[in-house]
Amino acid sequence: MRVLIACLLSLLALASHADTPVARVNGVDIGVLRLEHYFSEYLQAQGRAVASIRNPNLYQRLREQALDELIDKELLWQEAQRQGIEVSDAQVTARVGEVEAAFGSPAVFERRLEEAGFDRRSFADYTRQEMAAQQVYARLTAVASPSEAEVAAFHQANGQRLQGMQNQSDNTSVSSEHGLRLARDALVAQLQAQARQAVRQRLRDSATVERAD
Numbered sequence: 430m431r432v433l434i435a436c437l438l439s440l441l442a443l444a445s446h447a448d449t450p451v452a453r454v455n456g457v458d459i460g461v462l463r464l465e466h467y468f469s470e471y472l473q474a475q476g477r478a479v480a481s482i483r484n485p486n487l488y489q490r491l492r493e494q495a496l497d498e499l500i501d502k503e504l505l506w507q508e509a510q511r512q513g514i515e516v517s518d519a520q521v522t523a524r525v526g527e528v529e530a531a532f533g534s535p536a537v538f539e540r541r542l543e544e545a546g547f548d549r550r551s552f553a554d555y556t557r558q559e560m561a562a563q564q565v566y567a568r569l570t571a572v573a574s575p576s577e578a579e580v581a582a583f584h585q586a587n588g589q590r591l592q593g594m595q596n597q598s599d600n601t602s603v604s605s606e607h608g609l610r611l612a613r614d615a616l617v618a619q620l621q622a623q624a625r626q627a628v629r630q631r632l633r634d635s636a637t638v639e640r641a642d
Contacts, residue, residue: 431590431627435586436509449461449641450641451495451641452499452500452639452640453638453639453641454500454503454504454636454637454640455504455507455636455637455638455640456637457503457507459499459500459503461513463499464492464495464496464499465500467498468491468494468495471491471495471498472491472495477491484510496640500633500638501629502562502630504561504632504633505562505565505607505632506558506559506561506562506635507564507636508559508565508569508632509558509562509564509565510560510561512565512568514561514564514565515561516557516560516561516564520560521553521556521557521560522553524560525549525552525553525556525585528556535634546583550614566628567627569624570621570624570625570628571624572617572620572621574617575613575616575617579616580609580612580613580616581609583612583615583616584609584612587612587615588608591608591611591612591615592608592639597599
């Protein structure tokens with residue numbers, strides 16, 4: 430539920446059409462207010478607070494990372510549109526219902542929507558956009574399950590690192606099986622990370638992204 434609340438809070442500035450753009454993605458603006466609100470949520474996810482950052486270089490680097498994520502979100506939404514991904518009304522209604530329930534009160538939810546410049550319809554439209562982007566991201570980053578031979582080769586190549594991860598056991602058979610399970614999990618995580626990076630790079634390479642000076 431916390432993620433759902435953070436999602437809403439990070440969108441507080443989306444209704445401000447006069448927002449000064451900090452970036453443009455294939456002609457679509459990302460405004461400074463949208464970035465500032467998202468930046469707060471980005472820092473919160475890392476256990477940081479804006480006021481706690483004393484180093485201006487660190488502040489700028491983290492802010493640029495948050496902007497990079499917003500650019501990626503916009504690229505994913507545009508890709509979802511190109512692929513014709515559709516999210517049903519029922520799915521949107523269910524997701525909005527989850528967000529509303531997370532606030533604990535319809536009145537609080539309505540107030541937060543109003544503060545953000547949304548009404549229920551416009552928030553539902555944005556929720557549909559977010560869900561479509563998530564679907565295309567999952568589709569583009571899906572990886573095939575590695576074969577037993579690939580897992581064994583990965584285990585052999587990374588035995589020392591994996592050894593430090595697995596519990597010690599006097600039973601060699603159990604220890605070996607545990608090691609292979611760790612190797613499979615680590616290999617899948619590596620493949621997924623590579624897929625995410627490849628998708629991000631492909632979308633960036635095919636896009637026109639402009640940043641404000």
